[in-house]
Amino acid sequence: MTTYIPVHVPEPHYPAMLERLIELTSGGTREDPLPVEKAPTDVPGEPASDDFEERWRAAWDDLRADGQKIFVYVARRHGERVPYADVVDDLFGGVPRSAQNATISITPRLKRNKFDKWPMKAEPDENGLMTYLMDDATAQTILRVADETAA
Numbered sequence: 001m002t003t004y005i006p007v008h009v010p011e012p013h014y015p016a017m018l019e020r021l022i023e024l025t026s027g028g029t030r031e032d033p034l035p036v037e038k039a040p041t042d043v044p045g046e047p048a049s050d051d052f053e054e055r056w057r058a059a060w061d062d063l064r065a066d067g068q069k070i071f072v073y074v075a076r077r078h079g080e081r082v083p084y085a086d087v088v089d090d091l092f093g094g095v096p097r098s099a100q101n102a103t104i105s106i107t108p109r110l111k112r113n114k115f116d117k118w119p120m121k122a123e124p125d126e127n128g129l130m131t132y133l134m135d136d137a138t139a140q141t142i143l144r145v146a147d148e149t150a151a
Helices: 011-026 050-062 065-076 084-092 095-110 136-150
Strands: 122-125 130-133
Touching: 011 095, 011 122, 050 095, 050 136, 065 084, 065 095, 065 130, 065 136, 084 095, 084 122, 084 130
Parallel strands: none
Antiparallel strands: 122 130
């Protein structure tokens, strides 16, 4: 008899988690990746609003340093789909658990600062692996706030 247990996963990471479970249970990589509908690239995350910068400043102060690094990293690559694997390798020395801890901490901190979504698109690619996409205006605000608070 198979026993099932509930697993709570942040929604943006659900497809990647499914892919990993398939790999673990099949003894290798899945040959026929899960079908993923391509999302439009012109609507990355929560749209900028008149009070975006003010809310972002408050959220920035609330984010942990590792969460801030993720946003700066993606902002520097705005307009490009940034694979989660790049975040893990470049920011967390290839240690997925450290990246997971950082990403898990982001959502509640943003919600405390009146964000319904991350200010970038988080979606799976054609292989079901997570990617991040940020528009130019959002990236400029994030980088400006990061630079001002670093000074």
